[in-house]
Amino acid sequence: MVEKTQETKKSFQLPELRSEYIWAVTFIVFLIPTMIPLGTQVEMTPMTQEIYNNIQALKPGSIVLTGGAGVFSFMLENSPAFIAFLKQAARQHLRVVQLPLGIENVPFFKYCLEAAGVDESAGGPWKYGRDYVVLPYLPGGDPSRVSFLTDVKRTVNTDVYGTPLSQIQLMNDVKDAKSFAYWADASGTDIPSLARISVGMFNLPVIGFVHAYYYGVWSPYLTMYPGKMWFTNGIIGGAQYESLMNYSGLGHSGIDAYQLTSIYYFVLFALGNITMYARKEWKE
Amino acid sequence: MIKSGEAFALMTLVLFAAFVVITYYISKRGKEWYMRPIEALEVIDESIGRSAEMGRPVMCLPGMSGLGNMLTLAGLSICGEVNERAARIGVTPVNLVSAADTLMVMEAMVKNAFVSAEKGELYQPGKYVYWTGSEQFAYATYVMGTIMKEKPAAIIFVGSFLSDIMMNTETGKRVGAIEVGGCTDTTAMATMAMVCDSILIGEEIYAAAAVITKDKALAGSIAGQDWAFIVTLALMTIGVALGLAGIKLLSDLMVL
Amino acid sequence: MSATLEYIRTNLTRALIAVCVLTVLISYFFIAPPVTAAFTELSKWNTNIGTFALFTGLIVIVIRFARTIINRQEDWVFCLYTLILIGTWTTFGIYYGVFSDTYIKAYYSTKIALHAASIGLLIFFNLSAIYRVFRIKNYRTAIFSIAASILVAANSPWGQNLFPGINTLGAWVMDNLQMPGSRTIVVVAAIGGIALSIRILLGLEKGALRAVRSGRGGGED
Numbered sequence: 001m002v003e004k005t006q007e008t009k010k011s012f013q014l015p016e017l018r019s020e021y022i023w024a025v026t027f028i029v030f031l032i033p034t035m036i037p038l039g040t041q042v043e044m045t046p047m048t049q050e051i052y053n054n055i056q057a058l059k060p061g062s063i064v065l066t067g068g069a070g071v072f073s074f075m076l077e078n079s080p081a082f083i084a085f086l087k088q089a090a091r092q093h094l095r096v097v098q099l100p101l102g103i104e105n106v107p108f109f110k111y112c113l114e115a116a117g118v119d120e121s122a123g124g125p126w127k128y129g130r131d132y133v134v135l136p137y138l139p140g141g142d143p144s145r146v147s148f149l150t151d152v153k154r155t156v157n158t159d160v161y162g163t164p165l166s167q168i169q170l171m172n173d174v175k176d177a178k179s180f181a182y183w184a185d186a187s188g189t190d191i192p193s194l195a196r197i198s199v200g201m202f203n204l205p206v207i208g209f210v211h212a213y214y215y216g217v218w219s220p221y222l223t224m225y226p227g228k229m230w231f232t233n234g235i236i237g238g239a240q241y242e243s244l245m246n247y248s249g250l251g252h253s254g255i256d257a258y259q260l261t262s263i264y265y266f267v268l269f270a271l272g273n274i275t276m277y278a279r280k281e282w283k284e
Numbered sequence: 285m286i287k288s289g290e291a292f293a294l295m296t297l298v299l300f301a302a303f304v305v306i307t308y309y310i311s312k313r314g315k316e317w318y319m320r321p322i323e324a325l326e327v328i329d330e331s332i333g334r335s336a337e338m339g340r341p342v343m344c345l346p347g348m349s350g351l352g353n354m355l356t357l358a359g360l361s362i363c364g365e366v367n368e369r370a371a372r373i374g375v376t377p378v379n380l381v382s383a384a385d386t387l388m389v390m391e392a393m394v395k396n397a398f399v400s401a402e403k404g405e406l407y408q409p410g411k412y413v414y415w416t417g418s419e420q421f422a423y424a425t426y427v428m429g430t431i432m433k434e435k436p437a438a439i440i441f442v443g444s445f446l447s448d449i450m451m452n453t454e455t456g457k458r459v460g461a462i463e464v465g466g467c468t469d470t471t472a473m474a475t476m477a478m479v480c481d482s483i484l485i486g487e488e489i490y491a492a493a494a495v496i497t498k499d500k501a502l503a504g505s506i507a508g509q510d511w512a513f514i515v516t517l518a519l520m521t522i523g524v525a526l527g528l529a530g531i532k533l534l535s536d537l538m539v540l
Numbered sequence: 541m542s543a544t545l546e547y548i549r550t551n552l553t554r555a556l557i558a559v560c561v562l563t564v565l566i567s568y569f570f571i572a573p574p575v576t577a578a579f580t581e582l583s584k585w586n587t588n589i590g591t592f593a594l595f596t597g598l599i600v601i602v603i604r605f606a607r608t609i610i611n612r613q614e615d616w617v618f619c620l621y622t623l624i625l626i627g628t629w630t631t632f633g634i635y636y637g638v639f640s641d642t643y644i645k646a647y648y649s650t651k652i653a654l655h656a657a658s659i660g661l662l663i664f665f666n667l668s669a670i671y672r673v674f675r676i677k678n679y680r681t682a683i684f685s686i687a688a689s690i691l692v693a694a695n696s697p698w699g700q701n702l703f704p705g706i707n708t709l710g711a712w713v714m715d716n717l718q719m720p721g722s723r724t725i726v727v728v729a730a731i732g733g734i735a736l737s738i739r740i741l742l743g744l745e746k747g748a749l750r751a752v753r754s755g756r757g758g759g760e761d
Contacts, residue, residue, distance in 0.1 A: 022671055027664075076656060076659075258695070266692075268671040272670070293569070470726075485725065
């Protein structure tokens with residue numbers, strides 16, 4: 001026999017949002033900052049300021065090694081900081097050697113170069129062969145990094161276009177790790193290798209333009225090698241570097257979009273919990 | 285002569301290998317080790333049953349990497365068993381692989397699974413295994429499309445995954461599939477923890493790969509793995525204690 | 541196959557594996573120049589075999605797709621499209637060179653654009669998952685949701701303005717919660733990987749590689 005125990009009453013119920021509606025609003029949230037820049041102010045962090053200062057302190061003609069192994073589309077998150085770095089390097093009359101350790105680093109470097117507008121074809125001060133060189137893709141992982149930093153010309157014979165290194169003006173000043181002032185890596189995935197090899201073995205300091213996720217994962221390296229390793233923090237790091245270079249680029253657009261998305265995150269978080277609790281039946 | 289800095293590593297490798305072999309042979313002699321139930325394996329069993337009830341396929345994804353990755357091998361072990369159980373009860377398995385070498389092994393495994401389930405006449409090459417392309421997001425979009433087309437009742441993601449897992453797991457939720465995940469990459473694991481119904485965390489993947497074959501001796505070798513964990517934990521604890529006391533004995537030993 | 545050939549087939553493989561494994565281990569841990577030279581040679585062979593396997597894989601794919609097209613099986617049009625693309629890009633790359641400006645421009649107008657678009661899709665799925673999953677039902681989901689919220693706010697400019705200490709809190713969460721957890725997983729996964737590789741090398745593993753044995757796996761070989 002079923003006994004009637006308590007009366008129940010339902011409180012106000014919110015319907016569960018369909019994914020399509022959430023996606024539609026997400027699209028609008030991303031569309032707004034692309035059409036109307038929000039001008040988000042980014043707080044500077046000491047790390048990014050230090051990277052800027054370090055590059056600023058280099059003498060004209062110093063050579064910076066760039067490159068790593070990564071996937072182009074993932075490196076887009078690091079590209080704002082790397083583009084700002086290239087602009088600063090060109091302004092300081094530094095020279096750059098790009099060493100692609102992944103196949104897509106070649107087009108990625110070209111993309112960043114074009115976006116920075118530092119090549120003479122875009123009205124910039126850099127000339128290929130004199131101010132920057134792109135080496136060919138170097139497979140082999142860690143052993144190839146060690147080999148390159150030990151003796152550049154025994155490891156690589158030509159540039160990416162097949163021109164012998166002996167015919168390239170910049171490469172006359174490049175012999176080994178001591179020829180470089182820094183290794184600036186925008187791939188975001190190579191930091192453990194670079195810490196071990198570049199800093200640990202060859203004492204070549206590393207500037208890493210890393211993803212926001214990897215910043216947290218690899219921050220112990222900053223304490224392991226103080227004064228030898230620095231990281232920018234994803235899109236926010238890119239926006240910070242752009243602020244230091246007094247322009248507004250992809251980093252600022254990204255941070256505008258992140259500003260709105262993070263608010264949207266809290267809206268969805270609150271809505272999801274309200275929906276769940278509003279569906280509970282209250283018993284008298 | 286041992287290389288400088290490698291003696292400790294060699295010693296620990298030999299020790300861990302000895303643990304695995306010793307426990308394997310002890311198990312073969314009849315000892316039964318207590319193994320805590322791995323929840324994800326129970327969910328896999330339930331999900332295959334659910335697939336049979338609903339008349340929908342079960343989907344297995346051994347990850348994006350090739351045979352050189354340990355996770356792929358563990359994923360293939362689990363997928364092989366899932367395929368056999370599915371074939372036995374009349375559920376269609378759908379397998380998606382990314383690397384070309386994994387494709388060949390998966391085809392052979394699925395054929396073996398059907399033969400073992402005494403349904404060899406139902407097997408056709410190319411019918412149960414699909415190649416998605418080696419690129420990460422080509423894999424993700426192919427998987428998403430296949431999920432929406434096949435509407436599996438259960439999806440098993442065990443292998444090497446990266447951020448693409450978010451797309452696949454969300455799509456699986458849209459078709460109402462039970463999802464079981466396993467990966468050691470922390471980003472993928474965080475996503476799986478968010479979205480999947482059950483996950484295999486860290487070394488549970490390798491333990492599950494042994495347990496799912498129902499070979500007691502092999503499952504017993506997991507005990508050897510646990511002995512290795514105990515040694516590692518002991519070294520960590522002693523190392524921290526000695527380090528705090530300013531004694532460098534252990535750290536000097538480790539760089540021998 | 542005769543018993544002798546079967547014996548040779550099984551044991552030759554085992555002998556080769558044993559030689560390769562010992563060469564790698566000895567060259568890694570011991571100072572032995574002849575073994576190191578052998579390892580260098582084996583590494584080159586490994587690269588050659590890997591390249592050959594890639595080539596074989598390509599042949600397998602072409603055969604499978606060709607079979608699908610000829611038999612007009614499901615989605616045969618996509619298989620034909622894929623084969624045409626493989627042929628076109630291969631010819632294009634060989635003719636212009638993989639690092640030529642033309643190839644790179646074509647590459648990032650197509651593949652990279654698609655790849656970036658696919659990555660862009662992630663945020664949509666992330667947000668719908670957040671709505672569905674980040675619900676405080678018990679203490680575990682509470683910790684999960686609150687930690688995620690702290691990190692989202694810590695990385696956003698409005699969060700840094702509204703809560704001045706949030707950067708420190710976010711860094712604390714990453715250093716004291718996330719890092720020990722991920723390091724633990726890395727350590728245990730590494731040990732688990734060692735155990736699995738030992739089982740495979742010693743022929744104890746009856747999972748993935750049973751497909752390459754004759755008949756059903758199980759029992760002693």
